[in-house]
Amino acid sequence: MIAGDMPEKDAKIVPVILSGGSGTRLWPVSRKSFPKQFWPLMSERTMLVETAQRADSAQFAGPIVVTNQEHRFVVAEQLREAGIKNVKILLEPQGRNSAPAIVAAALLALQADPEALLWVMAADSAIGDLTALNAAVAKGAAAAIRGFFVTFGMHPTTAETGYGYISQGDPLEGLEGVFGVDRFIEKPNAGRAAELLTAGKNFWNSGMFMFTAKVLLAEAERYAPEVLQAVKGAMDSRVSDLDFVRLGSAAFASSPDISIDYAIAEKTEKAVVVPANIGWSDVGSWTTLSDISPKDAHGNVMLGDVIIEDSSNNYARSDGVLTALLGVRDLVVVTTQDAVLVAHKNESQNVKKIVERLKKAGRPEADSHNRTYRPWGFYESLIKGDRFQVKRIVVWPGGKLSLQKHFHRSEHWVVVAGCASVTCDAEVQLINENESIYLPLGAIHRMENPGKIPLTVIEVQSGPYLGEDDIIRFEDTYGRS
Secondary structure, eight states, X not given: OOOOOOOSSOOOEEEEEEEOOXXXXXXXXXXXXXXXXXXXXXXXXXXXXXXXXXXXXXXXXXXXXXXXXXXXXHXXXXXXXXXXXXXXXXXXXXXXXXXXXXXXXXXXXXXXXXXXXXXXXXXTOEESOHHHHHHHHHHHHHXXXXXXXXXXXXXXXXXXXXXXXXXXXXXXXXXXXXXXXXXXXXXXXXXXXXXXXXXXXXXXXXXXXXXXXHHHHHHHHHHOHHHXXXXXXXXXXXXEETTEEEOOHHHHHTSOOOOHIIIIITTOTTEEXXXXXXXXXXXXXXXXXXXXXXXXXXXXXXXXXXXXXXXXXXXXXXXXXXXXXXXXXXXXXXXXXXXXXXXXXXXXXXXXXXXXXXXXXXXXXXXXXXXXXXXXXXXXXXXXXXXXXXXXXXXXXTOBOOEEEXXXXXXXXXXXXXXXXXXXXXEEEEEOTTOEXXXXXXXXXXXXXXXSSOEEEEEEEESSOOOTTOOEEEEOTTOOO
16 A cells, blocks of 8 residues: 655544435435435435534534535525534536546645545435444544545445445554455446355445545546646636635536546555445435335335325325325335326336436426525426416525516516515515515516515416526626526
């Protein structure tokens, strides 16, 4: 093994949270517009918040969250509500896989601390044993400070074909619980996975890493120079916007689309592994989520408005209407406001095939939820017909929509909760609960919530075209065009 010099000083660990995935195997809950890391799938907290809270103590610096531009306000709001401090949100203009994202985070961390020590993790993994996690991170930090490129291998419990594997090598002198890497193994077929499980010393590749920013960038320069060059250009052309750091679009787009595993981990001579038994899961399918969720006496998982009778070993979740199961077993049944999935548990890895068919058919349900989140709140369609649409709009306290107009539709706003400050051309009015206002075609208008509670408005649109692209913005608090 080759290791670099130890940093001159102890440094706080910088958590780097990768939040760019879409989680299509958890459709219809997880979609591109609002993927699984933003949902409370394991507890009352979202997966992003649970991830951030694992690294929210005095030994850690404020986290760097890497996400795409469309999700920036969701990330900021969820972490703010959870009380996570000193967050840096690094925005990717487009997804280019994990290697460019991690290199960008390393460059950002290095500017604040030349000895920055990074702990890289996905935003959408479940971890059941936090005490064991902290012990593994301590071992990883000791190795990373000595210049190693640390991976974390999860003790396998089944012959899993959905994960890559890390084969353990010899122990490292002076680093308890840290081993060399014999080799990385691609996702195996069922027979090969069974062999790896019984052979021992083979671990699931968790996608969690630790290294100093200096080591990561040095290895990127050696093994992935195209990635490093492109990301440096993106950092040089970055723009700071509110709480966000926007990477330069053209430079970032020129980076190869490659994972950190292929770009560096499988090539570097500094790779080591920390075997860990921390109750880890990537929550990659409904069956996986079912396996790690609390169950009733008949093995059923029930979440939301669900009734089950004479049935066993099912996963049933409803975020919409009442969902009832009768006389069935081994099913996944997921109900949202605009879609229902019914699948045998053995087929849960193939949910993405449904998403692919929806995309080919041009169905919006493939990527978008009925509820659309905005930095000021959210809206959802209630009824849509020929030349009219009814929406529910919720605006958080202090939130305001852009100053805008439409060329093809008029709108009627009815306040059903809270109080709205409404601009219509040159006039500003306060519209209270049970009051309404009409916004004619072409009027320049805006809605704002000046109150202390969420503002809820029923919007009735009418006109020949009701698309969301019929918006001309004149002024926007959130920097949208």
